[in-house]
Amino acid sequence: MTESDKQKPGFFSRLFGRGAAAPETETKPAEAPEQAIPAPAEDLNPPEHPAEAPLEALTEPVSLGAAELIIAPEPEPPAPPPQPPVPEPPPAPRVSEPPPASAPAPAEKKSWWRRLRDGLSRSSSAISRGITDIVLKRKLDATTLEELEDVLIQADLGVDVSTRIAAAIGKGRFDRQISPEEVHQVLASEVEAILTPVARPLVIDRARKPFVLLMVGVNGSGKTTTIGKLAAKFSADGLKVTLAAGDTFRAAAIEQLKVWAERTRSPIVAREQGADSAGLAFDALKTAQDNGSDVLLIDTAGRLQNKAQLMDELAKVVRVVKKIDESAPHAVLLVLDATVGQNAISQTEIFGKTAGVTGLVMTKLDGTARGGILVALSAKFGLPVHYIGVGEGIDDLEPFSARDFSRAIAGME
Numbered sequence: 001m002t003e004s005d006k007q008k009p010g011f012f013s014r015l016f017g018r019g020a021a022a023p024e025t026e027t028k029p030a031e032a033p034e035q036a037i038p039a040p041a042e043d044l045n046p047p048e049h050p051a052e053a054p055l056e057a058l059t060e061p062v063s064l065g066a067a068e069l070i071i072a073p074e075p076e077p078p079a080p081p082p083q084p085p086v087p088e089p090p091p092a093p094r095v096s097e098p099p100p101a102s103a104p105a106p107a108e109k110k111s112w113w114r115r116l117r118d119g120l121s122r123s124s125s126a127i128s129r130g131i132t133d134i135v136l137k138r139k140l141d142a143t144t145l146e147e148l149e150d151v152l153i154q155a156d157l158g159v160d161v162s163t164r165i166a167a168a169i170g171k172g173r174f175d176r177q178i179s180p181e182e183v184h185q186v187l188a189s190e191v192e193a194i195l196t197p198v199a200r201p202l203v204i205d206r207a208r209k210p211f212v213l214l215m216v217g218v219n220g221s222g223k224t225t226t227i228g229k230l231a232a233k234f235s236a237d238g239l240k241v242t243l244a245a246g247d248t249f250r251a252a253a254i255e256q257l258k259v260w261a262e263r264t265r266s267p268i269v270a271r272e273q274g275a276d277s278a279g280l281a282f283d284a285l286k287t288a289q290d291n292g293s294d295v296l297l298i299d300t301a302g303r304l305q306n307k308a309q310l311m312d313e314l315a316k317v318v319r320v321v322k323k324i325d326e327s328a329p330h331a332v333l334l335v336l337d338a339t340v341g342q343n344a345i346s347q348t349e350i351f352g353k354t355a356g357v358t359g360l361v362m363t364k365l366d367g368t369a370r371g372g373i374l375v376a377l378s379a380k381f382g383l384p385v386h387y388i389g390v391g392e393g394i395d396d397l398e399p400f401s402a403r404d405f406s407r408a409i410a411g412m413e
Contacts, residue, residue, distance in 0.1 A: 112395075112398050112404075113404055113408075115390050115391065115395075115396060116365075116388075116390055116398075116404055116405070116408050117408045117413075118366070118390075119365050119366030119390030119391065119396075119408075120365055120366070120371050120390070120405075120408040120409050122366075122367075122368060122369040122371075123155055123365075123368065123369050123370065123371035123372060123409055124371075124408060124409050124410065124411035125369075125411070126151075126154070126155055126369045127151060127152065127155050127187070127372075127409070127410070127411065128180070128184070128411040130147075130148075130150075130151030130154070131148065131151060131180050131183045131184065131187075132180045134147045134148055134151070135148075135178050135179065135180055135183055136180070139175055139176055139177050139178075140169070140170060140173050140174055140175065140176060140177070140178045141174070141175060145166045145167075145169065145170045146166075148165075148166050148169060148183070149162045149163060149165075149166040150162075152165055152166070152187075152372070155369065155370065155371070155372040155409075156341045156342060156370040156371070156372040156373040156376060157191075157372035157373075157375045157376055158372075158373075158375070158376030158379060158380070160376075160379060160380075161190075161191075161194060161372075161375050161376055161379050164190060165186070165187055165190045165191070168186050168189075168190050169183055169186045169187075184410045184411055184412055185410075185412075187406075187409075187410045188406045188407050188409075188410035188412055189406075191375055191405070191406035191409060191410065192402050192403055192406035192407075194375055194378055194379050195374075195375065195378050195385070195400075195402035195405060195406060196402040196403075197378075197382065198378040198382060198383065198384055198385045198400075198402075199384075199385060199400050199401060199402040199405075200359075200384040200385070200386065201386060201399050202331065202333075202359060202384075202386040202387070202399075204234070204239065204294065204295060205330060206294065208325075208327065208330055209289075209292070209293070209294060210242065210285070210288040210289065210293045210294060210295055210296040211294060211295050211296070211330050211331070212285065212288075212296045212298065212321060212325065212328040212329040212330050212331075213230070213295060213296065213297050213298065213329065213330070213331050213332075213333060214298050214300065214317070214318070214321070214329035214331070214332045214333070214355065215227055215297065215298065215299055215300060215333055215335060216300050216314060216332060216333070216334055216335070216351050216355050216357070217302060217334055217335035217336065217337075217347070217351070218302050218337075218347060219302030220302065220337060221302065221335045221336060221337045221363065222335055222337065222363040222364065222389065223247070223299060223300070223302065223335045224247065224253050224256050224257055224260075224299055225256075225363075225392070226333075226335050226361055226363065226387075226389070226397065227243065227257065227260065227297050227299050228256070228257065228259075228260030228263070228264070228394075229389075229394055229396075229397040230297060230387075230397075231243060231260055231261075231264045231266055231297055232260075232263065232264050232394055233397075234294070234295050235264045235265070235266065239294040239295050240266075240291075240292065240293045240294045240295070241264065241266045241293060241294070241295045241296075241297060242266060242267050242268070242269065242284065242287060242288040242291065242293040242295070242296050242297070243257055243260065243261050243266055243267070243268040243269070243284075243297050243299070244268070244269050244270075244280060244281055244284030244285075244296065244297065244298040244299060245257045245258070245268060245269065245270035245271070245280070245299055246277045246280055246281055246284075246298050246299045246300045246301070246317065247277075247299045247300060247301045247302065248271060248272075248273060248274060248275045248276070248277050248280065248301065249273070249274070249301040249302075250273070250301070250302075251273040253299065253301075254270050254271075254273065257270070257299055258270060267287065267291060267293075269283055269284040269287050277300065277301060277313065277317055278313070278316045278317045278319075278320040279320070281298050281317050281320055281321055282320045282321070282323070282324065284296060284298060285321055285324050285325065285328065286324065289324075298317070298321075298329070300314060300317060301313075311350065311354045314354055314355055315354050315355070318332075318355055318356070331358050331359060332355045332356050332357050332358050332359075333357070333358070333359050333360070333361050333386065334347070334348060334351050334352075334355075334357040334359070334360055334361070334383075335361045335363060336348070336360060336361065336362050336363065336377075337363055337364050338362055338363065338364050338365045338367070338368050338370060338371055338373060338374065339364050339367055339368040339370065340373075341368075341370040341373055342373065342376075344373050344377060345373075345376070345377065345380065348360070348377060348380075348381055348383070352381070352383075357383065358383070358384070359383060359384040359385070359386045360377065360383050360384065360385045360386065361385075361386060361387045361388070361389070361397075362374050362385065362387075362388045362389070362400075363388075363389040363397075364389065365388055365389065365390050366390040366391055366396075371409055372409065374388070374405070375409075385400040386399065386400060387399060387400060388400050388405070
């Protein structure tokens with residue numbers, strides 16, 4: 001071998017950029033297969049005598065830096081054949097669970113004005129429809145005013161009151177267009193003017209103990225229920241109340257008043273059906289005096305105002321009570337059913353003569369389109385209107401307000 005051949009660098013030395021052979025004293029590693037290391041792209045021709053390349057070059061330390069060592073990637077294993085898709089299990093059936101039990105939200109309690117407005121809606125709607133149908137057709141003239149007057153009469157406001165209101169509507173507005181709202185304003189104003197003098201609360205004279213309240217009226221007017229509601233109101237005001245089941249003709253009335261006595265924790269004087277009502281009233285007043293009651297509420301049998309014999313029995317109750325207390329009864333309240341309309345006029349006349357009615361209670365205003373009868377009664381008799389009722393609930397009987405009633409019946413908010 002020539003000297004120039006000894007100095008010629010081997011293949012691995014040229015591959016890794018090494019110019020000199022390693023010392024012979026180092027251990028020679030096993031020869032790696034040539035095909036594991038591909039030749040660099042720039043050196044396409046192998047050396048003339050590759051077998052003669054010195055083996056000492058393999059003992060050079062090898063740097064494994066990523067930028068220096070290039071290893072051919074292993075062939076990727078063949079892809080597995082595609083498998084048929086596995087169907088997903090059907091979803092489990094949903095079990096509908098009942099919603100969690102919750103207490104129902106308490107119904108919002110209506111104000112008295114809203115209950116009154118709703119209760120008189122049948123009366124106010126009938127009046128409002130008639131007014132609208134009339135005044136939107138033409139200008140205000142004599143014929144229009146007559147038609148308006150007829151609408152008010154049909155609502156049981158009475159002829160005199162209806163004529164008065166029609167005249168007030170025509171004043172200063174004749175022969176010109178007028179809106180339904182303007183008619184409602186005049187109607188409410190005139191009705192309030194009529195009702196204001198009679199809208200007087202019932203005053204319990206504490207100096208008269210017990211204060212005797214005699215309740216009268218025809219069958220079905222709501223006397224017994226009204227007594228129960230008044231007992232509840234008086235008890236809530238701190239008054240001690242005694243009840244007298246004087247409607248001895250109806251067993252149901254006796255039992256009904258006993259229920260109210262239990263609710264209000266009030267003593268009650270009652271006898272069997274058919275007992276003498278005047279004698280019961282006598283005993284009840286004695287009992288109320290003895291137990292220190294502030295108020296004695298006496299129920300009476302419902303009777304028609306055109307039955308003289310029944311009215312005589314009511315007069316007897318009044319006489320017997322006066323034997324114990326000459327000033328009694330201190331108040332006689334006539335309970336009127338608004339649904340009877342003009343018949344309430346004759347009831348007020350007869351009961352006033354027989355029992356000396358001192359005030360009115362109007363019930364069932366929510367069940368009729370004839371609520372205007374209260375206006376007719378007030379204009380004719382001038383009796384105080386103490387309470388009005390618009391339902392069966394204990395809170396559906398309230399002291400009478402002229403302004404509230406007039407606005408409600410005129411259909412105003």
